[in-house]
Amino acid sequence: MSTGTEKPTSSYTSLKAADRKDFRDHISTADQEGRRKWLYASQPKGRFYRARTWVAWFLIGVMFGGPFVNLNGNPLLMINIVERKFSVLGVIFWPQDNLVFALGFLLFLMGIAVFTAAFGRLWCGWTCPQTVMMEMVFRKLEYLIEGSATQQKILNRGPWTANKMGKKAAKHLIFFGLSFVIGNTLLAYIIGIDALKQIVTDDPRQHLSGLTFMALFTFVFYAIFARFREQACTFICPYGRFQSTLLDENTIVVAYDYKRGEKRGPLRRAETIEQRSQRSTGDCIDCFKCVTVCPTGIDIRNGTQMECVNCTACIDACDDVMDKIRRPRGLIRFASLNGIEKGQPIHVTPRIVGYCAILILLGLGLMALLLTRSEVDVSLLRAPGALFQQAPDGKVSNLYLLKLTNKTHHEVPVELRLEGIEGSLTVLGGQLNLPAEKQSDASVLMVIPPDTLRSGQTPISVGIYSSGKRIDHINTVFIGPRK
Numbered sequence: 001m002s003t004g005t006e007k008p009t010s011s012y013t014s015l016k017a018a019d020r021k022d023f024r025d026h027i028s029t030a031d032q033e034g035r036r037k038w039l040y041a042s043q044p045k046g047r048f049y050r051a052r053t054w055v056a057w058f059l060i061g062v063m064f065g066g067p068f069v070n071l072n073g074n075p076l077l078m079i080n081i082v083e084r085k086f087s088v089l090g091v092i093f094w095p096q097d098n099l100v101f102a103l104g105f106l107l108f109l110m111g112i113a114v115f116t117a118a119f120g121r122l123w124c125g126w127t128c129p130q131t132v133m134m135e136m137v138f139r140k141l142e143y144l145i146e147g148s149a150t151q152q153k154i155l156n157r158g159p160w161t162a163n164k165m166g167k168k169a170a171k172h173l174i175f176f177g178l179s180f181v182i183g184n185t186l187l188a189y190i191i192g193i194d195a196l197k198q199i200v201t202d203d204p205r206q207h208l209s210g211l212t213f214m215a216l217f218t219f220v221f222y223a224i225f226a227r228f229r230e231q232a233c234t235f236i237c238p239y240g241r242f243q244s245t246l247l248d249e250n251t252i253v254v255a256y257d258y259k260r261g262e263k264r265g266p267l268r269r270a271e272t273i274e275q276r277s278q279r280s281t282g283d284c285i286d287c288f289k290c291v292t293v294c295p296t297g298i299d300i301r302n303g304t305q306m307e308c309v310n311c312t313a314c315i316d317a318c319d320d321v322m323d324k325i326r327r328p329r330g331l332i333r334f335a336s337l338n339g340i341e342k343g344q345p346i347h348v349t350p351r352i353v354g355y356c357a358i359l360i361l362l363g364l365g366l367m368a369l370l371l372t373r374s375e376v377d378v379s380l381l382r383a384p385g386a387l388f389q390q391a392p393d394g395k396v397s398n399l400y401l402l403k404l405t406n407k408t409h410h411e412v413p414v415e416l417r418l419e420g421i422e423g424s425l426t427v428l429g430g431q432l433n434l435p436a437e438k439q440s441d442a443s444v445l446m447v448i449p450p451d452t453l454r455s456g457q458t459p460i461s462v463g464i465y466s467s468g469k470r471i472d473h474i475n476t477v478f479i480g481p482r483k
């Protein structure tokens, strides 16, 4: 598969040189001088566009409803970097769960690799929040306010009349308002909906940093959806760049059937499709409909390119053309390179099997970690700068700092016991009752008779008990006099 940077492969050699032109030497959104070329993508219509619209409405519901949904009294998803508290599907995770995070991240990356190797960039065109919002919300509003792609072009090139100013003002006001909503939603995912409500309702002077982020997110989203647009996918997002390493000739992508389409040529006036076929032309009538609907401005007939987000708009456009000229649909379709070139059916390759095996192993590992995840996380460190103290009766004492994290949704009573050594352990401040999903600090004093201590340092094991049940243990060292 080509990514638009390497030499043409055999799949393209049947195209005329004039057809390939120089598409690999420039990007579709910049002119010869490197200036931004504004894309006026026509609104697609067809079965894939309808399906995408339904998928988008579902995802938009999930996206905006997410912060309001609570599971077990916790947000569905929260990435509170400030308080270092994370909630996934209502389960609270702490920075101490670093192994869970690491494995979860690996699983996510592996999932992307498997999905991309099998289905290309389907995620981008159908489920990526950027594409969903851009194509299904902002672009649709633009059609509604400024008209079709051609009308938008005329409006932009025309003078600043009252009509133009009114349309532009309405569009940008709505875009800004929507960006504000999106920015606040993102903030709600980061700090939680309750903290966001506080920022909105409290005295603004008490939430200057929160309000700054709110404004920043709003401006960034406005800039992306009003100006930057498809460039977020082609310049910024690294996922498209992975394509060349993840796709192969068996990956299902949006592809042009060059065998059926070439040699392309326009349908002449009053010429029937039968007469046209006698001219030994292919099914492509070179109408450029697939190009005009493309939100990234590429010509899919040049082969798979990095800019293609698999949005399927070109499939709908071409199917419509095929219906009109009474040729079978699917000149542009979901297919693999081998499917088009050799007529091979879609099949699972050993590479995909290998990826899936790794994915399953990682999934099992993560599940095991989650199932054996301790309810209480404990750290016991010697108090900084403190050595040992020796009482007149010879007993030696050490001071420790105890940090406990309750990962459960209920209060947990915790008790610490010295194990395998004579002595006493006192939590200064009394009984430890850990409130649900909270962290707690305390000082701990250990006193041990000198005859049970080694010279210098003695390894110590402390059992962590809750309601009489040993739930964890921790190893530390006890400092005493040298003998």
Ligand code: SF4
Residues within 6 Å of the ligand: 256, 261, 283, 284, 285, 286, 287, 288, 289, 290, 291, 301, 317, 318, 321, 331, 332
């Ligand atoms: S829409 Fe179909 S027929 Fe028209 S140029 Fe594209 S591939 Fe050819």
Ligand code: SF4
Residues within 6 Å of the ligand: 125, 254, 290, 293, 294, 295, 296, 297, 298, 299, 300, 307, 308, 309, 310, 311, 312, 313, 314, 315
């Ligand atoms: S080439 Fe087709 S599938 Fe790819 S981005 Fe353009 S319209 Fe979407």
